[in-house]
Amino acid sequence: MFRLAAYLKEYKKECILGPIFKFLEVIFELLLPTIMALIINRGISQGDFGYVLSMGGLMVLMAFCGYGSALICQRFAAQASQGFGTVLRNTVFQRILSFSYTQIEQFGAPTLTNRVTNDINQLQQWVAMMIRLVSRAPFICLGSILMSFFLDVKLALILLAATPVLALIIFYLTKNSAPLYRSYQKKLDRLGAILRENLAGVRVIRAFSKTEEETARFGKANNDLMNNGFAIGWLSSFFNPLTSLVVNLMILLILWTGGLHIDSGRLSQGQIIALINYVNQILIALLVLSNLVILLTKSMASAARINEILDTPPGLSPAFPEALPEANAPVLEFRDVSFGYHQTGDHALEHISMAIHQGETIGIIGGTGSGKSTFVNLIPRFYDVTSGSILVNGIPVTQYPLPELRRKIGIVHQQALLFSGTIAENIRWGNADAGMDEVRAAAVTAQSEEFISNLPLGYDSPVRRGGSNLSGGQRQRLTIARALVSNPEILILDDASSALDFLTDARLRQAIRANSRVQTVLLVSQRVGVVRSADRILVFEDGKLAGTGTHEALFESCETYREICLSQLSGEEAQQ
């Protein structure tokens, strides 16, 4: 947790001045009971009203000074904690953006969301409390004990004797509540995951009438969270009564022994009242401290979760930009590439070697789960290979700065995701500098011009988050236009036109070849009709390359390809 204090660097002034003003407030507060004792002993018992008035005025002045100091401290605490939270949130967010897909999948989106929001809020609260109260509580406790010694050494020893008992209570609470907080945060992540899954899949859940099951699943996770919260509350609930008990026992002892001393004339009534006042101040400070201990335990669990993100190195190894392109190198080459997703341990791709040359259109086909998407996702380094290497223009992809590599590659996935904004803004995601002519040209190639011009606002028509106000086919065409507008060297369509009818799909493929400056195209599909006219076809089976060649050559030589063709086309169609 102390490591995260580095993010307070810019707020050193606030972190130093805040506790100083808190300290001043404490001093003003601590002097009040002693002045009161003087008013009782000298002013009231001797009937000196001038003294009572002047000392009373001093008390009012001190109260105002204490109030002013508290306000200034509060302001510094707010500045430091808000600033700390903002800097930390930005840093954690940047680190998350540097993660590979695998790392994001390993953490899981719900926990990352909770960590950037809830956990950082928790730490932010802790910083504010540290500045405002952590210094106050020990100052008050220490100051009260010191002032009590000043009033009467024997009675003050009673206060000191209670210290180990209170320390023991604090230790017990911290030790037992820390694991409960950790599991609470995990359960909160789980609840977030269920909620996310339900919101994303709300249509499917309703279509399959699974609302009741999902409500029960959410309810179970929610109850689990509640029980954990109860356990924490139960443990914390002991703290305040126990502290009050110890402190009230002290008051009883002071009254008892103090009473005896008053009888013997060794102590005045004013001194006893002042002492009781100090003990009360200690009690209040301890109750605050107990809440701080609870907050500290929570914050420690949050800090561990934030450190886990910051300790995870960026998922993609750094680039060495000095490499030079090889002359006449293939535009894309896989050299004995194998890859496995961490969770499963199995290889999704095994020993893939192949080269693609500039200007080629490559079809990629294979059964479900055969490794087609994995193959294309490795090219822009969404994942890094487990072994072997991938080269673009003769340079290993790991040696390109990531933005440069990704500018060369335009990839469109089957799941067409758009963002809130206008249609033109969504297409410009691919190239922020694109003029309206380029946006329109990309839309024409992507076969979307017609539906866009039929909308009342044309290119300025609004797109809702995720593109929910457009049809599946319209969304797909816009994501293709978005990729085309950046004129990538390699365009990858990963089942990106699955929602288009066959004619529009064929027109799209023709237009890409004829109109755009894209030179190399990779078409991933399960449909033979989409890939058969490609210059070459790669056939995947169980993560391996089962064959490479033209439709005709593969139909003759590759068993897997022939089977796929015959399952979709008649024998005659396939051989045409």
Ligand SMILES: Nc1ncnc2c1ncn2[C@@H]1O[C@H](COP(=O)(O)OP(=O)(O)OP(=O)(O)O)[C@@H](O)[C@H]1O
């Ligand atoms: N994110 C992931 N984490 C773990 N395993 C994955 C992940 N994505 C894919 N896989 C596994 O890797 C293998 C290859 O999947 P991939 O998505 O590349 O197949 P595909 O040929 O594109 O299939 P489809 O045509 O159904 O989209 C499958 O066994 C799949 O279960």
